[in-house]
Amino acid sequence: MGRIDRTPVPLLMRMAAHPLRWALMTELASSDRRVRELVAAVDEPQNLVSYHLRLLRSAGLVTARRSSFDGRDSYYHLDLARCATAFGDAATALHPALAPMKRRWSANSSVLFLCTGNSARSPIAEALLRHRAGGDGVVIDVASAGSHPAPRLHPNTVRVLREDYGIDLEPRRPRPLDAVADRRFDLVITLCDKIREVPRDHGSAVTTHWSLPDPSAAGGDDGASYPAFRRLAIELDTRIGFIPPQTTTTRGVS
Missing domain, CATH: 3.40.50.2300 (Response regulator)
Known part of the structure; x- marks a missing residue:
C-alpha cells in the first residue's frame, strides 16, 4: 500500500486546537483585553497566558497596543480579518461547499x-x-x-x-x-x-x-x-x- 501524502495542518488550526489558546482567542474575539483580564477569564497563571499570547502573536493572529490611558499597560486584539481568511481557506480546502457566506446586517438593531x-x-x-x-x-x-x-x-x-x-x-x-x-x-x-x-x-x-x-x-x-x-x-x-x-x-x- 502506497504512502498517503498528508496536507500540512494550517497554522491557524494548530493554534486554535490548543484549549488555552482557543480560550484566549474566544475572549479576544469579543473585546480587546489586558493580560490581567485574560488571566482572570481563563483562570490560568500569568506566565502561561503570556506564553500562549506570544505564540498567537508570532502566528500573526493577535496584536498588542499600548494603552492610550495608561502607557504601562497593553491591550491585546484578535485580528478577526486574518482569522476569517484563515478559517475560510481551511474550510474550503477541506470541502469547497464549506466556503464562508457573506453575512447581512439585521434590521431593528x-x-x-x-x-x-x-x-x-x-x-x-x-x-x-x-x-x-x-x-x-x-x-x-x-x-x-x-x-x-x-x-x-x-x-x-x-x-x-x-x-x-x-x-x-x-x-x-x-x-x-x-x-x-x-x-x-x-x-x-x-x-x-x-x-x-x-x-x-x-x-x-x-x-x-x-x-x-x-x-x-x-x-x-x-x-x-x-x-x-x-x-x-x-x-x-x-x-x-x-x-x-x-x-x-x-x-x-x-
Missing part, C-alpha cells in the same frame, strides 16, 4: 459608539456602520457620544469619510453622553481606553471594547495627522465588518 471627544473615533465608527448597513438595504439605529465632547468634529474626520468612503457627514457638533442617556442600545462599543475606565450602566446592552489611539494625538497640523485618521478608519471599517450578528439583534445579554 441599535449600536452606540463611545470615545472621549466624539470628534474622531466614535463619529467615524457611527458613519461607517450606518454606511455598511445601508449598503445591504438595512436601516439600523447607530449613535455616538463622548464623555468630554470637543467643540467641533475634527476636520480630518469629515475629510477621511468623504474622500475614502464617499460619506458626507451632516453638520453637527460632538454629542455628550447625556444626549443618549435615555436611549436603549443592543450593543455599546467603547473606542478609547480612558472612557472604558469610567463605570457606566448600559442596561441590557452587550458591551465591548476596541482599544484605538486618538488620531488627532499624532500631532502637527491637520495634514500631518491625516494618515493616522486613514489608518483609524481602515481599522474601524474592518472591525465593524465582524460585529457578531447576535449582538445586534438580541437584548437582555450582558
